[in-house]
Amino acid sequence: MFALSRASVRSVSRSALRSFGAVQTADKHTLILVRHGESTWNLENKFTGWYDCPLSDKGHEEVKEAGRLIKAEGLTADVAFTSLLQRAIRTLWHVLEQTGLMWIPVHKAWELNERHYGALQGLDKQETVNKYGKDQVLVWRRSYDIPPPTVDKSSPHHPSNDPRYAGFDFPEEFTESLATTLDRVVPFWNKTIVPEIKSGKTVMIAAHGNSLRALVKHLDGIDEATIAELNIPTGTPLIYELDDNLKPIPQAGAIAPLQGRYLGDQDAIRARIEGVKNQTK
Amino acid sequence: MFRSIFVLVASFASCSAFTANGFHGNFARNKSPSTALSMAHTLVLVRHGESTWNQENRFTGWVDCPLNEKGIQEATSGGKILREEGFTFDKAYTSTLKRAIKTLWLILEELDLMYIPIVNLWKLNERHYGALQGLNKQETVDKHGKDQVLVWRRSYDIPPPPVDESSEYFPGNDPMYKNVPKSELPKAESLKLTEERFMSDWENVILPEIKSGKKILIAAHGNTLRALVKHLDDISSDDITELNIPTGVPLVYELDEVTLKPIPHPDAIAPLKGRYLGDQEDIRRRIGAVLAQTK
Numbered sequence: 001m002f003a004l005s006r007a008s009v010r011s012v013s014r015s016a017l018r019s020f021g022a023v024q025t026a027d028k029h030t031l032i033l034v035r036h037g038e039s040t041w042n043l044e045n046k047f048t049g050w051y052d053c054p055l056s057d058k059g060h061e062e063v064k065e066a067g068r069l070i071k072a073e074g075l076t077a078d079v080a081f082t083s084l085l086q087r088a089i090r091t092l093w094h095v096l097e098q099t100g101l102m103w104i105p106v107h108k109a110w111e112l113n114e115r116h117y118g119a120l121q122g123l124d125k126q127e128t129v130n131k132y133g134k135d136q137v138l139v140w141r142r143s144y145d146i147p148p149p150t151v152d153k154s155s156p157h158h159p160s161n162d163p164r165y166a167g168f169d170f171p172e173e174f175t176e177s178l179a180t181t182l183d184r185v186v187p188f189w190n191k192t193i194v195p196e197i198k199s200g201k202t203v204m205i206a207a208h209g210n211s212l213r214a215l216v217k218h219l220d221g222i223d224e225a226t227i228a229e230l231n232i233p234t235g236t237p238l239i240y241e242l243d244d245n246l247k248p249i250p251q252a253g254a255i256a257p258l259q260g261r262y263l264g265d266q267d268a269i270r271a272r273i274e275g276v277k278n279q280t281k
Numbered sequence: 282m283f284r285s286i287f288v289l290v291a292s293f294a295s296c297s298a299f300t301a302n303g304f305h306g307n308f309a310r311n312k313s314p315s316t317a318l319s320m321a322h323t324l325v326l327v328r329h330g331e332s333t334w335n336q337e338n339r340f341t342g343w344v345d346c347p348l349n350e351k352g353i354q355e356a357t358s359g360g361k362i363l364r365e366e367g368f369t370f371d372k373a374y375t376s377t378l379k380r381a382i383k384t385l386w387l388i389l390e391e392l393d394l395m396y397i398p399i400v401n402l403w404k405l406n407e408r409h410y411g412a413l414q415g416l417n418k419q420e421t422v423d424k425h426g427k428d429q430v431l432v433w434r435r436s437y438d439i440p441p442p443p444v445d446e447s448s449e450y451f452p453g454n455d456p457m458y459k460n461v462p463k464s465e466l467p468k469a470e471s472l473k474l475t476e477e478r479f480m481s482d483w484e485n486v487i488l489p490e491i492k493s494g495k496k497i498l499i500a501a502h503g504n505t506l507r508a509l510v511k512h513l514d515d516i517s518s519d520d521i522t523e524l525n526i527p528t529g530v531p532l533v534y535e536l537d538e539v540t541l542k543p544i545p546h547p548d549a550i551a552p553l554k555g556r557y558l559g560d561q562e563d564i565r566r567r568i569g570a571v572l573a574q575t576k
Contacts, residue, residue, distance in 0.1 A: 052393075084396040093386055103377035103401050103457055164396045 028249065029197045031240040032070060032077060032204040033260070035212050035232050036091040037062035045125045049117030049176075050159065055087050062235030063091040067098025069263040070237050078201035079105050081193060083112040083208060084164050091235070092206035101204075110165060111188035114208035118148035118175025121157040144224040145179035178228060182214035189215060194246060212238075219248050222257045230257070233272040237263040321535035321544055322491050325368065326509065326555070327500045329384040330355030330529040338418045342410030343452060343467075348380050355529025356384040360391025362558045363531050371495040372398050374487055376405035376502060377457055384529070385500035403458060404482040407502035411441035411469025414450045436471065437518040443468035472522060476508035483509060491536065506532075513543050516552045524552070527567040531558040 037059030041048040055063070076099065082092045089108065096102045120128060120140065129137045140148040150173035151157045158174055159165040197203055205215070209232060217227040219240065232238065240260035241249045248259035255262065255270065262269045330352030334341045348356065369392070375385045382401065389395045413421060413433065422430045433441040444450045446468070453463040467474065491497055499509075503526060511521040513534060526532065534555040535544045543554035550557065550565065557564045 086390075086393075086395045089395045090390075097379075097383075102379045102382045105401065106399060108396055108398065 027200075027244050029200075029242040029244075029246070030075065030202045031197065031242055031260075032075060032202070033212055033215070033238040033240070034063065034066050034091060034095060034204070034206045035209055035234050035236070035238075036085075036087045036206060037066075037235040039087045047117045047120040047123050047125060047128070049114055049121040049157070050085065050162075051121050051157065052085050053087065055090050059087065059235070060090070060094065063094040064098055066091075066235045066237050066263075067095040070095060071099045073237075073239075073263055075099070075239070076202060077101055077104060077204035079107070079196050080204040080206065081107050081109065081112060082206045083114070083211065084108055084110050085113055085208070088112070088206050088208060092204070095204070095206060107192070109188060109192070110159075110168060111184045112205070112207045112211045115178060115181040115210035116157075116159075116174060116176040118150050119155075119157075120148045121151070142228050143177065144228045145177045147175040147177040147180065150175040178210055178213060179224075181210050182217060185211050185214035186218050189218065197242065197246065209234075216258055216260070219246075220257055220259050226257055231273050233262070233269055236269060236272075239263060320538055322494070322538060322541070323368075323496050324491060324534040324536055325363070325370070325498045326506050326526075326532040326534070327356075327359050327384060327388065327498070327530070328503055328506050328526045328528050328532075329381045329500060332380045340410045340413040340416050340418060340421070342407055342414045342470075343378070343450070344414055345378050345457075346380065348383050352380065352528070353383070353387065356387035357391060358559075359384075359529045359531050360388035363388065364392050366558055368392070368531075368533075369496060370394055370397055370498040372400070372490055373498040373500065374400050374402055374405060375500045376407070376505070377401050377403045378406055378502070381405070381500050381502060385498070388498070388500065400486070402482050402486065403452075403461060404479050405499070405501045405505050408472060408475040408504035409452070409467040409470040411443045411467075412448075412450075413441045414444070435522045437522050438471045438473040440469040440471040440474060472504055472507060473518070475504045476511065479505050479508045480512065483512070488541070492541070510553055510555070514552055514554050520552055525568050527557070527564055530564055530567075532556070533558060 036055065038056045039048060039053045039059055040056050041051065041053040042059075043056050080092055080096065080101075082088045092106065093102075096104065096106075125137070139146050152173055153160050155161070159168070159170045193203060193205070205212075207215075212232050213227050213230055216222065216230075216232070216238075219242075222230065238258070238260045239251065239262075241251060243249055250259045251261035253261045253266065255273065329348065331349055332341060332346045332352055333349045334344065334346040335352075336349055373385055373389065375381045385399065386395075389397065389399075418430070432439055446453065448454070451468060452458045452461075452466040458466055465478075467478070470478075487497065487499070499506075501509075506526050507521050507524055510516065510524070510526070510532075511518075513536075516524065532553070532555050533546070535546065536542065537544055545554040546556040548556040548561065550568065
């Protein structure tokens with residue numbers, strides 16, 4: 001004569017399991033990361049940072065393929081995050097189109113932008129080496145916490161001169177290192193993305209080399225020296241499974257130091273990761 | 282009130298001359314914040330372009346078919362015109378159907394505004410065509426007769442036959458709508474029902490953003506845009522069923538800041554108060570051409 005609601009039955013059986021010390025099937029949270037494809041300024045070998053250049057033709061193709069790989073893997077997503085820069089937004093749009101997910105909510109945030117390159121933005125990489133020397137440029141590019149020289153508000157590269165950043169306050173003198181990039185990526189992850197994951201949503205993030213480096217450093221506990229050298233290949237889906245504490249469950253096929261796995265031709269991917277390491281500039 | 286506007290406006294160097302019809306030019310145009318004191322909220326509407334099912338002459342409704350090549354071009358042209366006329370936007374709304382979403386994406390890409398927030402509202406979806414969805418229009422006429430089909434297509438408040446709850450065309454079976462209570466999802470809609478479900482989002486979601494001063498772009502479908510202009514321009518139920526909104530052509534409204542009623546534009550084509558951007562002759566022809574398509 002008593003009616004047990006489904007919820008009460010569920011809670012009874014869960015607590016019964018716990019009291020028997022049974023291992024609860026952990027809820028796995030899938031997280032899909034994609035670094036945007038080649039941009040026109042990559043092609044022109046210029047320091048890009050927050051400059052809003054588009055994808056190159058190759059970049060468009062790379063990320064359409066990323067979308068196809070995600071679809072072939074049978075993955076879906078409930079919500080997506082990206083930066084305010086079109087090369088990442090366009091990457092996301094290609095992936096959503098390929099996976100039939102154009103309708104999911106998309107949140108765009110400056111906190112996922114590429115690292116700002118300060119006064120180097122717009123400069124040709126080789127010219128900069130000629131001007132400042134190879135070692136100095138290497139420090140600016142690959143050190144963890146030494147930023148390039150700043151730009152001030154008279155520079156078109158200062159965010160106060162771009163309407164998309166209206167409403168945000170940036171320092172008068174602005175530049176970023178990987179360290180300071182992490183300082184704005186991780187709080188955004190914690191405050192805005194983590195609640196979505198915890199509510200059971202599968203999250204997709206289309207972002208940039210350094211904002212993704214910041215995120216995986218945080219997820220995989222990678223040290224500063226290693227992360228500064230780590231290359232995340234463009235347009236290559238990187239899949240994480242996170243446990244209930246948002247810790248990565250190491251994936252079969254993961255390439256250290258990451259615990260997530262890439263989708264696609266594994267040999268080609270390894271070659272790409274190694275290849276950029278050898279690009280001493 | 283007009284006299285004081287004249288005085289205010291005349292003092293701005295950037296304003297263009299007044300014509301006998303009233304003032305237009307820079308004053309009413311959606312330009313950067315540094316120009317003339319805006320007394321209106323700009324709202325731009327675009328109907329998505331041709332889809333693959335339009336080509337195949339099938340009743341589409343909520344079926345999520347893509348734009349075809351022509352539809353893509355239409356959207357890009359719409360974006361180009363908006364760019365040439367100096368429009369900018371703060372936020373965009375569209376439906377959950379890819380033909381409208383793609384239209385919006387193409388326009389934002391043209392405008393270099395890909396970074397603005399986009400909100401997908403299922404209530405902006407096209408009218409649900411019930412059991413007719415998927416059927417070829419000619420076959421349907423052959424089956425049910427020209428008059429019956431005309432009623433289903435063009436009556437204001439008679440919906441087509443409903444789909445069954447088990448049907449693939451019932452949105453309750455589509456993961457896209459898993460967060461919407463099934464009782465809210467349609468099995469068939471008339472223009473009237475479409476209007477009723479859209480207007481709640483217009484009032485509660487979109488209008489507050491307009492009031493807060495945001496420049497809004499809406500990329501949507503024939504019947505949801507009909508519902509909106511019917512409301513904005515006070516068009517009768519009889520007149521709205523015949524009204525055609527040409528695809529891919531930006532439709533610009535200036536809403537009075539206080540009353541939120543459209544300020545009639547001198548170039549507007551009745552019964553609308555908003556104006557289409559682009560070749561006016563071509564647009565008039567396109568509106569007339571569809572009217573002539575009695576099916």
